[in-house]
Amino acid sequence: MSQPYIASARFDLAFIVGPAFVVTLIAVIAAPWAQSLTTFPLWLWVLLILGVDVSHVYSTLFRTYFDRDELRLRPRLYQLTPLFLWVLGAALYSFDDMLFWRGLAYLAIFHFVRQQYGFMLIYGRAEKGNKGLDKAAIYGATLMPLIYWLTHARTFNWFVDGDIISRPLPFVFEIATVIYAIVLAAYLWQEFRRWRETRTINLPKNLLLLGTGLSWGVGIVAFDSDIVFTATNVLAHGIPYIALNWLYGKNRKTVQLDTAYIWPKLAWLFRPMMIPVYVGVLALLAFVEEGVWDGLVWRDHEGLFRVFAGLPAIDDPAMLVWLVPLLSLPQSTHYVLDAFIWRKNGNVPDFKRILFGQQP
Numbered sequence: 001m002s003q004p005y006i007a008s009a010r011f012d013l014a015f016i017v018g019p020a021f022v023v024t025l026i027a028v029i030a031a032p033w034a035q036s037l038t039t040f041p042l043w044l045w046v047l048l049i050l051g052v053d054v055s056h057v058y059s060t061l062f063r064t065y066f067d068r069d070e071l072r073l074r075p076r077l078y079q080l081t082p083l084f085l086w087v088l089g090a091a092l093y094s095f096d097d098m099l100f101w102r103g104l105a106y107l108a109i110f111h112f113v114r115q116q117y118g119f120m121l122i123y124g125r126a127e128k129g130n131k132g133l134d135k136a137a138i139y140g141a142t143l144m145p146l147i148y149w150l151t152h153a154r155t156f157n158w159f160v161d162g163d164i165i166s167r168p169l170p171f172v173f174e175i176a177t178v179i180y181a182i183v184l185a186a187y188l189w190q191e192f193r194r195w196r197e198t199r200t201i202n203l204p205k206n207l208l209l210l211g212t213g214l215s216w217g218v219g220i221v222a223f224d225s226d227i228v229f230t231a232t233n234v235l236a237h238g239i240p241y242i243a244l245n246w247l248y249g250k251n252r253k254t255v256q257l258d259t260a261y262i263w264p265k266l267a268w269l270f271r272p273m274m275i276p277v278y279v280g281v282l283a284l285l286a287f288v289e290e291g292v293w294d295g296l297v298w299r300d301h302e303g304l305f306r307v308f309a310g311l312p313a314i315d316d317p318a319m320l321v322w323l324v325p326l327l328s329l330p331q332s333t334h335y336v337l338d339a340f341i342w343r344k345n346g347n348v349p350d351f352k353r354i355l356f357g358q359q360p
Contacts, residue, residue, distance in 0.1 A: 003203050004126050006356060007247050012204055015243035016119065020211030020236040024218050027228045034227035042304065044227065048234045054286035055279070056238035057334045059245040062266070063341045069260045070341070077340060085332045089325025097324070098162060104328060105158035111335040112237050113142045116212045118342055119240070123205035127194065134205070137187040140180040141213040145220035147176045156226040211236070246270060246278055251357040255350060293327055 005012040027034075064070055064078060071078055093100040120138040124131060151169045158164055195201055219232030249270035252260060261267055269278040294301050295311030297320075302309055314323055325332075352358070 004123050005204055006122060006244070011243075011247070013207075016240045017204055017207045017211055019239040020215040020232075021207075023232050023235040024211070024214045027218055027223070027232050031223050031225060031228055034225045035223065037227065040227060040230075042301065045301070046304070048230055050286045050290060051283055052238035052242070053230075053234045054289055054330075055282035056241045057330050058282045058285040059242045060334045060337060060341075061285075062245055062249055062261075062269075064337055066261050066263070066266055068262050071262070074340070077337070081336055082329050082333050085336065086322075086325050086329060089328060089332065090322050093321045093325055097320070098160075100325065101160050101163040102165070104332060105163040107332065107335045108158060109146065111338055112233070113139070113146075114339065115237060115241065116142055116208070119208050120205060123202060123208055127202065133183070133187045133190050136183045137209055138212065140183050141209055142216055144173075144176060144180050144213075145216040148173050148221045154220070154229075155224050156229045242279070242282065246275065247357075248354060251354050254357065255354045289327075289330060296323065297327070 003009065006016065089100055089104075092103050117135065117138050120134055121131065124134050149164060150166055151172050153166050153168075154164075191201070191206065215232045215236040219229045223229075246269075249267070250272075253267055253270055268274055269281065290301075291305040291308035292311070294305040295308035296314050299313055314320060
């Protein structure tokens with residue numbers, strides 16, 4: 001049996017499965033240095049937050065608001081989602097700003113967990129039988145570290161201090177560990193039986209599971225460091241997402257001969273030689289967003305965002321109720337729309353053929 005890669009062994013191992021292993025290794029090596037720092041180095045913040053975290057959000061545009069077919073097939077979804085999230089965010093913020101940030105943080109966590117779940121199902125798509133153990137194994141690889149975070153105080157956060165509620169609950173993590181050990185044992189037995197029948201191991205699926213467990217475990221459990229958490233969290237999630245969106249755009253050019261973008265020249269970004277431009281466009285959009293945030297709200301990196309220094313700093317609570325949820329719309333909309341655009345049973349014609357680059 002050939003391995004069920006999305007594109008190829010080289011592409012998947014480099015950009016989908018591999019980043020979790022690379023960043024985890026770097027994090028373990030650099031952990032003593034990271035834990036000795038009292039502030040987040042600006043160059044590292046630019047690399048991780050601007051270069052990957054915020055940038056990966058904007059790669060969704062090429063699957064949604066820049067996609068003519070998507071806009072035509074699901075107009076209400078794209079029209080109403082941002083409006084609904086803005087109003088909901090303002091309502092939460094009006095009660096308590098921390099209620100808003102916690103809601104956004106838990107929505108982000110759900111999105112991060114579901115991405116790994118989605119990749120697990122993609123890599124197991126050709127295997128026969130019930131997918132229950134695959135689902136339980138990948139959910140456990142993400143939820144176990146989260147359970148630890150919820151029951152053990154950590155010095156890092158998702159967006160702002162205090163957005164993840166942590167309470168010391170005796171034996172909760174220990175009980176969860178026992179349950180997950182049973183799940184893993186059953187999963188390994190399943191994989192052994194499949195190997196015995198086919199003499200083949202599903203490499204991308206099992207590497208994805210291992211990489212997920214390592215990156216989430218090291219980032220959340222093994223070290224209590226904002227830098228280590230951010231690096232393992234951002235790179236293992238953002239790089240595969242950016243790569244998957246680029247791959248989808250590249251395949252679309254070959255599977256569907258006519259352009260599907262609202263501006264036809266956007267299709268040029270999905271040529272291999274245009275990858276630096278594609279990444280640069282995402283980074284530019286991320287820079288603008290973070291610059292507006294810094295100018296209007298945070299004022300944390302004024303030296304980096306000098307061009308936005310002229311914006312008025314907003315501290316009026318009545319204005320922040322609407323402003324903060326508005327500025328957060330790229331993230332919140334990305335989290336919600338992502339739950340729709342990668343469904344193989346969605347409305348998009350030829351979705352499966354485009355994703356896997358299959359010719360008609």
